[in-house]
Amino acid sequence: MPWTLSTEFTFDSAHTITGYDGPCGRLHGHTYRVRLQLTSERLRPSAHVRRSIMVADFKTLKWAKKDVTQGGLDHAYLNDLPDLGDDTTAEVIAAYLHRETLRRVKETLDEGDDGADLRLRVSLWETPDSCCEYWE
Numbered sequence: 001m002p003w004t005l006s007t008e009f010t011f012d013s014a015h016t017i018t019g020y021d022g023p024c025g026r027l028h029g030h031t032y033r034v035r036l037q038l039t040s041e042r043l044r045p046s047a048h049v050r051r052s053i054m055v056a057d058f059k060t061l062k063w064a065k066k067d068v069t070q071g072g073l074d075h076a077y078l079n080d081l082p083d084l085g086d087d088t089t090a091e092v093i094a095a096y097l098h099r100e101t102l103r104r105v106k107e108t109l110d111e112g113d114d115g116a117d118l119r120l121r122v123s124l125w126e127t128p129d130s131c132c133e134y135w136e
């Protein structure tokens with residue numbers, strides 16, 4: 001793949017791993033760190049410029065750092081989100097970030113472009129020393 005776009009950001013959220021036999025089963029919070037790496041065979045128009053000069057707009061990739069009231073994950077109670085429910089492990093959140101980020105990027109593509117060459121890798125740190133990666 002000729003291009004790899006990489007961006008990192010954090011969001012602060014609370015969660016409970018329902019049914020967990022230990023402290024993680026109680027309400028607590030994390031500063032989650034996210035790294036997104038998106039590879040592409042070609043350059044495309046994006047949400048803010050119609051010439052083919054980007055893999056995707058960094059602004060589109062960083063949707064999750066927005067406040068939950070604006071469609072992101074910052075200052076959310078993650079268990080309240082219908083796509084996550086009570087299973088808010090790093091594994092489930094990373095898969096959700098993968099699905100939702102690709103969906104948002106593909107929304108900006110031209111008609112007839114299915115984005116089949118786009119590959120996304122999500123790395124999600126729940127704590128400074130514990131990370132989950134998700135890619136296909």
Ligand SMILES: Nc1nc2c(c(=O)[nH]1)N=C([C@H](O)[C@H](O)COP(=O)(O)OP(=O)(O)OP(=O)(O)O)CN2
Pocket residue numbers: 017024028088089090091126127130
């Ligand atoms: N495979 C997973 N294991 C755990 C997850 C997870 O999402 N996937 N989550 C938790 C809890 O959310 C917990 O808050 C994080 O636990 P941990 O990494 O153990 O964090 P600590 O820094 O509190 O751990 P120390 O005991 O201080 O090392 C648990 N497991």
Ligand SMILES: [Zn+2]
Pocket residue numbers: 015024028029030126
């Ligand atoms: Zn936790």
